[in-house]
Amino acid sequence: MVDSNRHPVRFADREDAGKRLGEALRERDLGIDIVLAIPRGGLPLGRAVADALAVPLDVAVAQKMGAPGNPEFAIGAVAADGSVWLNDEAIDGRGVSREYVERMREETAAAARRKEATYRGSRSPLELRGKRACLVDDGVATGATVRACIERVRGDDPDSIVLAVPVGSPRTVAELESLVDEVVCLETPSSFRAVGQFYERFDQVSDEEAQSYLAE
Numbered sequence: 001m002v003d004s005n006r007h008p009v010r011f012a013d014r015e016d017a018g019k020r021l022g023e024a025l026r027e028r029d030l031g032i033d034i035v036l037a038i039p040r041g042g043l044p045l046g047r048a049v050a051d052a053l054a055v056p057l058d059v060a061v062a063q064k065m066g067a068p069g070n071p072e073f074a075i076g077a078v079a080a081d082g083s084v085w086l087n088d089e090a091i092d093g094r095g096v097s098r099e100y101v102e103r104m105r106e107e108t109a110a111a112a113r114r115k116e117a118t119y120r121g122s123r124s125p126l127e128l129r130g131k132r133a134c135l136v137d138d139g140v141a142t143g144a145t146v147r148a149c150i151e152r153v154r155g156d157d158p159d160s161i162v163l164a165v166p167v168g169s170p171r172t173v174a175e176l177e178s179l180v181d182e183v184v185c186l187e188t189p190s191s192f193r194a195v196g197q198f199y200e201r202f203d204q205v206s207d208e209e210a211q212s213y214l215a216e
Helices: 014-028 042-053 088-093 098-120 144-154 170-176 207-215
Strands: 034-037 057-059 062-067 070-079 084-086 132-136 160-167 182-189
Touching (some): 014 042, 014 160, 014 182, 042 057, 042 132, 042 207, 057 207, 062 098, 062 144, 070 088, 070 098, 070 144, 084 098, 084 144, 098 207, 132 144, 170 182
Parallel strands (some): 034 057, 034 132, 132 160, 160 182
Antiparallel strands (some): 062 070, 070 084
């Protein structure tokens, strides 16, 4: 992890960030066997990282669970296999009922499964058991979807899990270090407010574009 009290680097776009991240991972020589990108924003980076390491690329899919009346506020996240991370502090603080949480968990898991099927198509998921897996996204703010994806990947019994992102909230990155074997984060600026502020171009990635990275 890089502690960026200096002026942080801005990435031209996700492909540029992926190339820099791939170089950093290659220099560390972590013996990574497979790259798992978190759609949609993680796929352009995942493609660049997988190419830099000459390893296969697959997806790890999770979706945020929104709070009652405020779907943009994440009270947790659920992966395609049902693996869940819950923000208990937010749930308790907002008085969210357990019935709501369970209903949203089921609905969100179903949505994540549909998204995973859309991206992967007829391709079978890659085997992770005994492999050294690298989970990649375009950045971490609260880290909700990343946490659910970590649980998803851990359930497939890999030998180790590396989380690799170009930029992240210092607090969130520090919290995530306890959940994986290693975190590689190029920038952890004290000025962090949102992932997009560290990209010159941060357009939304379409489903079609995301799928094209897996097909390469």
